[in-house]
Amino acid sequence: MPIVSIDGKQYSVAAGTRLVNAIEDNDVHIGHRCGGKAKCASCRVVFVSGEPLTATTAEHAKLGEKGFLGVARLSCQIVVEHDMTVIPQMTLESIPDWTDTGPRCLDNVEPEAVFVPISTL
Numbered sequence: 380m381p382i383v384s385i386d387g388k389q390y391s392v393a394a395g396t397r398l399v400n401a402i403e404d405n406d407v408h409i410g411h412r413c414g415g416k417a418k419c420a421s422c423r424v425v426f427v428s429g430e431p432l433t434a435t436t437a438e439h440a441k442l443g444e445k446g447f448l449g450v451a452r453l454s455c456q457i458v459v460e461h462d463m464t465v466i467p468q469m470t471l472e473s474i475p476d477w478t479d480t481g482p483r484c485l486d487n488v489e490p491e492a493v494f495v496p497i498s499t500l
């Protein structure tokens with residue numbers, strides 16, 4: 380199984396798991412304020428290693444709108460297929476206004492995922 384590393388800890392994750400859910404299911408309280416629909420960017424992570432070479436068109440559009448292209452990725456738009464090390468950018472502990480992280484994201488990437496090589500975007 381792939382390993383997701385966060386803050387020096389390693390978690391075994393079933394291949395095919397949405398990264399946002401893999402993070403949350405290991406008790407890291409990452410934001411997902413829009414419920415994983417590529418509308419909020421609160422699920423964004425910085426990759427230390429293992430950044431996927433593809434992105435959904437929805438992720439690319441939202442990162443561009445928010446000014447995060449080349450800086451961060453949306454964990455709700457990424458499926459864990461290999462080892463990766465990430466740094467969540469917005470968590471329940473880091474955002475004083477939040478009383479929760481947002482509605483649970485579905486198991487499948489939405490909107491319907493169209494993965495495109497980043498080099499072509």
Ligand code: FES
Nearest residue numbers: 415417420422455
């Ligand atoms: S963009 Fe909102 S949860 Fe990912």
